[in-house]
Amino acid sequence: MNKDLLLYEKSRPGHRTLRLGKLDVPEADLSLLPEGSQRVTPPTLPEIGELDLIRHYVLLSKKNVSIADSFYPLGSCTMKYNPVTNEHIVTWPGFADIHPEMDAGRVQGALRIMKTLSDGLAAITGLPGVTLHPAAGAQGELAALLVAHKHFHKTGQDGRTKVLIPDSAHGTNPASAMIAGFEAVEIKSGSDGLVDLADLESKLGDDTAVLMITNPSTLGLFETNIARISELVHGAGGLVYMDGANLNAIMGVARPADFGVDMMHINLHKTFSTPHGGGGPGAGPICVTDELTTYLPSPRVVEEEDGLSLDYDSPDSIGMLRGWPGNFGVLARAYAYLRRLGAEGVKRVAENAVLNANYIRVKLNDAYHVPYDRMCMHEFVCNNKKQKEFGIHALDVAKRLIDLGYHPMTIYFPLVVSEAMMIEPTETESKHTLDAFIEDMLLIAEEAKTDPDKLHAAPVTRSIGRLDEGRAVRDPQLRWTCRKG
Amino acid sequence: MPFIQNSDDDRAEMLAAIGVTTVDELFEQIPEELRYRSRLPIDDGLSEDELRAELAELASWNTTMDSGSFLGAGLYRHFIPTVVDSLQQRHEFVTAYTPYQPEASQGTLTAFFEFQTMVAELLGMEIANASMYDGCSAATEAVIMAANMVRNRNTVVVSRGAHPYTRRTLETYLKWTGIEIVEAPLDEKGRTNFDGLVDDKTCAVLVQNPNTLGVIEDIEAVATEAKANGAVSVCSAYPMSLGVLKSPGEAGFDIAVGDGQCLGTPIAYGGPGWGLFACAQKDVRRMPGRIVGETVDGEGRRGFALTFQTREQHIRRAKATSNICTNNALIALRGAIYMAAAGADGIKEVAMHSMAKAQYAAKAIAELPGFELAYPESGFFNEFLVRCPRPAKEVNKAIDRAGLLGGLDIARWYPELGEDGLLLAFTEMNTRAQIDRLISTLSHIAAAQPVA
Numbered sequence: 001m002n003k004d005l006l007l008y009e010k011s012r013p014g015h016r017t018l019r020l021g022k023l024d025v026p027e028a029d030l031s032l033l034p035e036g037s038q039r040v041t042p043p044t045l046p047e048i049g050e051l052d053l054i055r056h057y058v059l060l061s062k063k064n065v066s067i068a069d070s071f072y073p074l075g076s077c078t079m080k081y082n083p084v085t086n087e088h089i090v091t092w093p094g095f096a097d098i099h100p101e102m103d104a105g106r107v108q109g110a111l112r113i114m115k116t117l118s119d120g121l122a123a124i125t126g127l128p129g130v131t132l133h134p135a136a137g138a139q140g141e142l143a144a145l146l147v148a149h150k151h152f153h154k155t156g157q158d159g160r161t162k163v164l165i166p167d168s169a170h171g172t173n174p175a176s177a178m179i180a181g182f183e184a185v186e187i188k189s190g191s192d193g194l195v196d197l198a199d200l201e202s203k204l205g206d207d208t209a210v211l212m213i214t215n216p217s218t219l220g221l222f223e224t225n226i227a228r229i230s231e232l233v234h235g236a237g238g239l240v241y242m243d244g245a246n247l248n249a250i251m252g253v254a255r256p257a258d259f260g261v262d263m264m265h266i267n268l269h270k271t272f273s274t275p276h277g278g279g280g281p282g283a284g285p286i287c288v289t290d291e292l293t294t295y296l297p298s299p300r301v302v303e304e305e306d307g308l309s310l311d312y313d314s315p316d317s318i319g320m321l322r323g324w325p326g327n328f329g330v331l332a333r334a335y336a337y338l339r340r341l342g343a344e345g346v347k348r349v350a351e352n353a354v355l356n357a358n359y360i361r362v363k364l365n366d367a368y369h370v371p372y373d374r375m376c377m378h379e380f381v382c383n384n385k386k387q388k389e390f391g392i393h394a395l396d397v398a399k400r401l402i403d404l405g406y407h408p409m410t411i412y413f414p415l416v417v418s419e420a421m422m423i424e425p426t427e428t429e430s431k432h433t434l435d436a437f438i439e440d441m442l443l444i445a446e447e448a449k450t451d452p453d454k455l456h457a458a459p460v461t462r463s464i465g466r467l468d469e470g471r472a473v474r475d476p477q478l479r480w481t482c483r484k485g
Numbered sequence: 486m487p488f489i490q491n492s493d494d495d496r497a498e499m500l501a502a503i504g505v506t507t508v509d510e511l512f513e514q515i516p517e518e519l520r521y522r523s524r525l526p527i528d529d530g531l532s533e534d535e536l537r538a539e540l541a542e543l544a545s546w547n548t549t550m551d552s553g554s555f556l557g558a559g560l561y562r563h564f565i566p567t568v569v570d571s572l573q574q575r576h577e578f579v580t581a582y583t584p585y586q587p588e589a590s591q592g593t594l595t596a597f598f599e600f601q602t603m604v605a606e607l608l609g610m611e612i613a614n615a616s617m618y619d620g621c622s623a624a625t626e627a628v629i630m631a632a633n634m635v636r637n638r639n640t641v642v643v644s645r646g647a648h649p650y651t652r653r654t655l656e657t658y659l660k661w662t663g664i665e666i667v668e669a670p671l672d673e674k675g676r677t678n679f680d681g682l683v684d685d686k687t688c689a690v691l692v693q694n695p696n697t698l699g700v701i702e703d704i705e706a707v708a709t710e711a712k713a714n715g716a717v718s719v720c721s722a723y724p725m726s727l728g729v730l731k732s733p734g735e736a737g738f739d740i741a742v743g744d745g746q747c748l749g750t751p752i753a754y755g756g757p758g759w760g761l762f763a764c765a766q767k768d769v770r771r772m773p774g775r776i777v778g779e780t781v782d783g784e785g786r787r788g789f790a791l792t793f794q795t796r797e798q799h800i801r802r803a804k805a806t807s808n809i810c811t812n813n814a815l816i817a818l819r820g821a822i823y824m825a826a827a828g829a830d831g832i833k834e835v836a837m838h839s840m841a842k843a844q845y846a847a848k849a850i851a852e853l854p855g856f857e858l859a860y861p862e863s864g865f866f867n868e869f870l871v872r873c874p875r876p877a878k879e880v881n882k883a884i885d886r887a888g889l890l891g892g893l894d895i896a897r898w899y900p901e902l903g904e905d906g907l908l909l910a911f912t913e914m915n916t917r918a919q920i921d922r923l924i925s926t927l928s929h930i931a932a933a934q935p936v937a
Contacts, residue, residue: 004786004787006595006598006599007599007825008599008602015828016826016827016828016830016831017566017568017825017826017827017828017831018564018566018823018826018827018828018831018834018835019831019834020564020834020835020838020913023838023841024916024917025841025842025844025845025917025920026841026844026845027837027841028729028837028838028840028841028844029844030729032844032864033701033729033730033864034701034703034863034864036703036705036731037701037703037704037730037731037864038729038730038731039609039727039728039729039730039731039732039735040731040735041609041732041735042829042833043603043606043607043609043727043732043829043832044606044829045603045606045607045824045825045827045828045829045832046599046603046824046825046828047828047829047830048825048826048828050568050826053568053572053822053825053826054568054571054572056825057572057575057596057822058572058575060591060592060593060595060596061572061575061577061578061592062577062592063590063591063592063595064577064578064581064589064590064591064592064593065581065586065589065590066576066577066578066579066580066581067576067580067581068576068577068579068580069576069577072580072582074582077582079580079582080488081488082579082580083487083488085533085536085537087574087579089537089540090753091570091751092540092541092544093544093549093551094541094543094544094545094546094547094549095544095547095753095754096751096752096753097549097550097551097562097751097752097753098547098548098549098550098752098753098754099550099554099556099560099562099752099754099755099890100560100752100754100755101556101558101560101893102548102556102890106547106548107546107547107548107754108546108547109542109543109544109545109546109547110543110547110754112543112546113543120527123525123526123527124525124527126521135618135619135622135756135757135813136618136809136810136811136812137810137811138798138808138809138810138811139618139622139808139809141808142808146657146660146661149660149661170798170799170810171797171798171799171800171801171802171805171810172798172799172808172810173802174798174802174803175798175801175802175803175805175807175808176808177803178803178804178805178808179629179658179661179662179807179808180661181660181661181662182661184802184803221514222512222514222515224514224515224516226519227516227518227519250515252521252525253512253515253520253521254512254515254519254520254521255521258519258521259519267811269811273488275579275580275815276580276581276582276583276811277578277579277581277813277814277815277816277818278578278581278582278583278584278590278593278596278814278815278818279582279583279584279593279615279775279811279812279814279815280757280811280812280813280814280815280816281618281756281757281759281811281812281813281814281815281816282811283757297657298653318657318660319653319654319656319657319660320621320650320653320654320657321622321654321657321658322618322619322621322622322650322654322756323559323619323620323621323622323648323650323651323654323744323755323756323758324560324619324650324754324755324756325754325755325756326755326756327756327757327813328753328754328755328756328757329753329754329756329757330756330757332540336536336540338527339528339530339531339536339539340487340488340530340531340532340533340536341486341487341530342527342528342529342530342531343524343525343526343527343528343529343530344486344524344529344530345486345487345530346525346527347525348486348489349489351508351511352486352489352491352496354508354511354512355496355499355500355503355508355511356499358499358503358511359499359502359503362502362503362504363502374514375510375511375513375514377514398586399588402586402588402589407581407586407589408586408589413799427488427489428488428489428490429490430490430491430495431491431495431498431499459588459589462588462589462591463588463591463786463788464587464588464591464782464786464787464788465588465782465783465784465786466588466782466783467587467588467780467781467782467788467789467790468780468781468782468783469587469780469790469792471780471781472778472779472780472790472792473778473792473793476766476769476778476792476793477778477779477780478598478601478612478766478769478776478777478778478779478792479598479601479602479605479611479612479613480598480599480602
């Protein structure tokens with residue numbers, strides 16, 4: 001039996017899963033629709049019964065590698081355990097079956113969750129102004145840059161047009177800067193992997209709007225000079241934005257506000273354990289200083305004498321970035337996570353994340369080249385320098401890891417390290433899992449010397465081998481079509 | 486400590502391997518003056534049972550919609566077959582991430598290849614991407630894409646009938662782009678009047694169908710008008726209505742978008758949902774978001790991978806077509822499962838039932854003294870605006886007292902329409918008994934003396 005058929009290839013006329021009960025009112029009168037407004041050609045959708053539908057998606061699910069079945073050290077993504085109870089809670093009707101246009105008095109539970117989560121994020125970052133509105137980290141970045149743009153506009157500083165971004169930053173940073181109406185300017189990393197202060201200083205000036213800095217950086221290094229960096233940016237009249245993708249390393253241990261950070265986003269789907277879902281949904285709250293709070297996106301949760309409500313009409317707000325208050329289901333999961341942790345737990349998360357990363361680093365730094373081989377934060381970057389002579393690339397190591405039962409680390413990012421392999425274990429992994437991973441990484445390093453073809457051929461244990469990704473661009477097939485049926 | 490498995494002994498061994506004695510030494514990179522040495526002002530942690538008790542309490546503070554709700558306004562309470570929850574909740578889908586490693590992600594990739602096909606089919610378009618955040622952001626990204634497709638044009642004509650949150654999102658995103666928004670007003674029949682607004686400066690025209698007042702627009706005319714003026718046409722459609730109503734593709738639109746919540750996802754206080762995004766294959770390089778394509782491995786076996794990644798921020802950085810990275814994949818997967826469960830016949834059935842309930846209610850309400858349909862000559866799908874003899878706010882309170890959830894007081898979004906407009910939505914989930922109770926409640930208002 002071919003288990004690799006697509007839904008469309010399993011489709012059989014007349015099969016169907018969803019059938020409604022008997023209509024209890026007269027049938028719809030199509031003649032009441034305006035002339036020419038009806039659909040002529042129905043969509044071609046699969047026709048499939050319930051059992052076949054279940055089998056199809058269960059088979060598909062088995063073709064994924066996930067945290068639930070494998071160690072997933074995907075750097076920069078914080079693939080920690082996603083508590084199952086949180087997945088369950090959000091399906092309760094009290095959270096799933098409520099509408100954002102209902103009167104505030106009917107949704108005080110939802111609003112309380114949002115308020116308490118906001119307060120928690122403010123405590124962790126030290127930045128008092130919080131919005132939970134952005135749908136993901138990239139939208140949080142954009143929101144913050146729009147806040148900055150509005151702030152400069154309101155204060156007569158329209159000449160501030162440049163956003164400075166270190167070369168190790170996520171690609172979303174420059175992309176968001178463009179949409180927010182700024183020009184992105186790259187700042188070099190120094191030989192220590194940190195922001196090159198001289199390069200930064202040379203680029204600061206009257207036209208500086210914002211410095212976007214990821215701290216800890218995507219190299220897993222804490223920007224030791226962060227206070228000085230903030231001082232320089234503030235001295236030039238700019239604002240400091242922190243990309244909070246790596247907050248997991250420092251929460252409870254250090255507060256971004258104390259670094260001089262004015263604005264930051266937090267990826268709830270990284271630090272706060274909400275699942276990644278094969279690419280989302282996330283949530284990208286931003287936290288800002290008191291001064292900037294007035295510009296935050298709408299709506300925001302506000303507390304008044306008669307309870308909590310949503311304010312859609314704050315006059316200085318940059319406006320909305322999406323429909324409705326936010327990804328409430330994600331926010332509720334993050335709330336649940338934060339309530340489980342408590343103040344003590346938040347700090348333990350950071351400590352154990354950093355401990356796990358350093359443990360792997362010291363165990364691998366003989367077999368693999370670690371360009372910045374010093375104490376790291378929650379992740380570290382190594383590369384193929386020691387395997388290159390055998391013709392082994394980062395991609396080969398990654399693909400071999402798949403055969404050994406792992407999801408690979410992040411590869412070829414950050415761009416400042418050639419053939420980067422970025423490993424982030426997170427705090428939820430146990431020592432014995434890390435030991436097994438270390439052993440397998442050492443095995444791969446050995447195989448690179450003795451049997452490089454094995455690495456080049458990998459993976460061989462999945463439903464498919466390495467794909468011709470070039471062909472997907474040269475001859476794009478972006479949907480199923482009948483001719484293949 | 487919740488979710489941390491290592492014991493103190495494990496930690497001691499690991500610290501020794503690293504060559505330090507305390508956890509604190511691991512943070513040596515952070516200057517002491519930047520360390521936070523106080524206790525965070527956050528409550529103590531809870532056990533799982535304590536957490537569930539607390540959340541059950543908070544959930545009980547919310548009023549659910551199951552007693553009978555007539556609130557839609559962009560989010561619709563359609564039936565969700567159990568298979569949707571059951572399959573979406575599989576750990577292998579929930580706890581994977583973006584499928585950058587295709588051999589380890591064929592489940593997600595295959596599901597999204599099928600998803601793209603189903604979305605394109607539903608909208609009547611050639612191709613679709615692997616989803617956006619929601620309908621508002623999809624419409625906004627469509628306008629930005631349109632602006633990049635035509636040169637030297639800097640206005641976008643947007644129907645006032647487009648969802649207010651779509652228009653507000655668009656304003657936020659376009660604020661610093663130099664693209665100007667021109668609003669096309671609604672006429673006395675509740676339809677958008679684009680007359681004289683689309684010209685050689687227009688890069689895009691955006692219309693929503695049905696519009697926020699529930700009125701079915703003449704979308705074909707909008708697409709034709711845009712085309713005649715060299716502008717890109719964008720249609721935001723209510724996906725469920727496409728079981729009955731003309732698709733954006735049939736009407737000739739260049740880009741079609743929509744909000745996917747109605748296809749198998751609970752309203753959940755407005756998110757997470759997902760957005761549909763479709764266009765012509767020739768425009769794929771300008772499309773935002775992730776796209777899955779078919780290819781083969783070394784042995785010629787069919788497989789799927791993310792493709793056209795050079796459009797995206799992680800490669801193209803400042804020149805990307807959008808800044809989107811993480812999208813709403815898991816919720817879009819719900820949409821895929823729903824569309825497969827329903828099939829074309831199922832979507833049509835749901836659409837027909839929803840429309841039947843709305844028509845049943847509209848007929849009865851129009852007969853009540855003092856009540857009338859705001860746009861009796863215009864067609865509607867499952868939602869319509871009613872003029873009430875009293876302010877909509879008060880009417881809603883009476884509906885509340887009857888144990889139902891009323892509609893949207895339209896003055897909140899369209900103050901020019903006055904205080905007596907109530908927007909009521911119906912789906913297959915509304916029983917005849919609920920609708921009869923609504924009508925009976927309204928009839929009491931009709932009979933009552935107006936308050937001076």
